[in-house]
Structure formats: structure tokens, C-alpha cells
Amino acid sequence: MQNKEDSIQKLRKKLDSCNKCQLSNQVKNKVFGEGNYNSPLILVGEAPGKNEDEQGKPFVGSAGKLLEKLLHNNRLSRKQVFITNIVKCRPPKNRKPNQIEVEACSCMLEKLIKIIEPKIIAPMGNSALEYFLKKTDLKNKVIGEIHGKPIIYEASFGKIILFPLYHPAAAIYNRKLLPIIEEDFKKMIKKL
Ligand code: URA
Numbered sequence: 001m002q003n004k005e006d007s008i009q010k011l012r013k014k015l016d017s018c019n020k021c022q023l024s025n026q027v028k029n030k031v032f033g034e035g036n037y038n039s040p041l042i043l044v045g046e047a048p049g050k051n052e053d054e055q056g057k058p059f060v061g062s063a064g065k066l067l068e069k070l071l072h073n074n075r076l077s078r079k080q081v082f083i084t085n086i087v088k089c090r091p092p093k094n095r096k097p098n099q100i101e102v103e104a105c106s107c108m109l110e111k112l113i114k115i116i117e118p119k120i121i122a123p124m125g126n127s128a129l130e131y132f133l134k135k136t137d138l139k140n141k142v143i144g145e146i147h148g149k150p151i152i153y154e155a156s157f158g159k160i161i162l163f164p165l166y167h168p169a170a171a172i173y174n175r176k177l178l179p180i181i182e183e184d185f186k187k188m189i190k191k192l
Contacts, residue, residue: 033084125167
């Protein structure tokens with residue numbers, strides 16, 4: 001049986017050489033994700049943006065700063081949780097990843113989840129939410145309807161909690177969402 005470290009390194013190498021979709025040859029860096037792979041919490045965004053593409057790390061721009069603050073308010077650092085995205089390569093001009101790209105990248109995300117075996121997966125924003133809801137009977141729900149509401153989710157290794165959150169970038173554009181996202185984070189972290 002491989003340990004988690006080995007499995008993570010193997011998966012990382014697989015991403016380095018991945019060319020399953022057209023995004024892979026347009027990026028500066030693929031963004032695997034980072035943090036603690038023994039964490040009970042995985043936070044999942046949509047896709048890397050410009051800063052993430054340049055640094056090869058998830059959530060390092062303004063949305064990332066807010067994400068760090070939300071974690072910090074609950075006595076957590078980004079190093080204690082695992083942060084990743086639905087797709088690992090930046091789509092041109094930050095457009096939404098299309099179905100082909102999401103599908104091509106899904107095996108990477110599924111393997112990551114299987115290695116980490118979190119207690120909670122928190123999709124942040126509608127793109128990430130849509131991916132996880134596909135396997136539930138809540139398919140057409142949007143983040144505004146189900147943020148902050150835990151959902152029982154059948155992962156490959158057993159039942160876990162899906163905890164939908166607004167994307168931190170949404171709270172930057174619409175400050176009214178800030179107290180809501182703060183409250184949702186507090187609620188989610190109590191469940192860890
Ligand atoms: N937005 C995302 O969805 N992911 C990132 O990594 C950064 C911004």
C-alpha cells in the first residue's frame with residue numbers, strides 16, 4: 001500500500017505530463033493544488049487565474065487573500081487545509097472551463113479526493129458546485145440557494161459532507177456577501 005505522500009507525488013507527475021485537453025499547452029504552470037493532504041477539508045475553486053498560472057499555486061490573488069482571511073478568522077491557515085480547483089490549467093482570459101475540459105481534468109480531482117479522504121469538500125462558487133451536484137439529486141441548484149447547507153455526498157470511499165460556499169471573488173465584487181460567506185465558513189469549520 002502506497003503512502004499518501006507517494007500517491008500525491010505520483011499524481012503531481014501525472015499532471016505535469018498531462019495533455020488531455022487544449023488548456024495544457026497554453027499555460028505557464030499547471031496548478032495541482034496545495035496544503036495538507038491529511039486535512040479533513042478540501043476547498044475547491046473553478047480554475048487558476050493569472051496569478052495562479054504565474055506562481056503554480058491556487059488562490060494567490062485577491063480571492064486567495066480573502067480565502068486566507070476567512071480561514072484565519074477561524075484559526076486555520078491555508079497550510080492546514082487542502083486547496084485546489086476543478087481544472088488545473090488556466091482557461092484563456094479566465095473564461096469558465098468548458099465541459100470537455102472539466103471532464104478531461106476530473107480524473108485528477110477524483111484521484112486527489114480519494115487520496116486525501118476528506119470529511120468535507122467545499123465547492124466554492126457555481127462552477128465547482130455544478131461539478132459535485134452532478135452526482136446528486138440536487139443537479140440544478142445554484143450557490144445562492146444552497147450555500148452554507150451541508151449535503152450528504154457519496155464519495156468513492158464513503159459518505160462525506162459537501163458544503164457549498166460562495167466563491168471568495170463573489171464577496172469582493174459584492175460586499176453584501178461578505179457577512180454571509182463569513183457565517184458559512186464558521187458553520188462549516190464547526191463540522192470538522
Ligand atoms: N479563483 C479560482 O477559482 N481558483 C483560483 O485558484 C483562483 C481564483
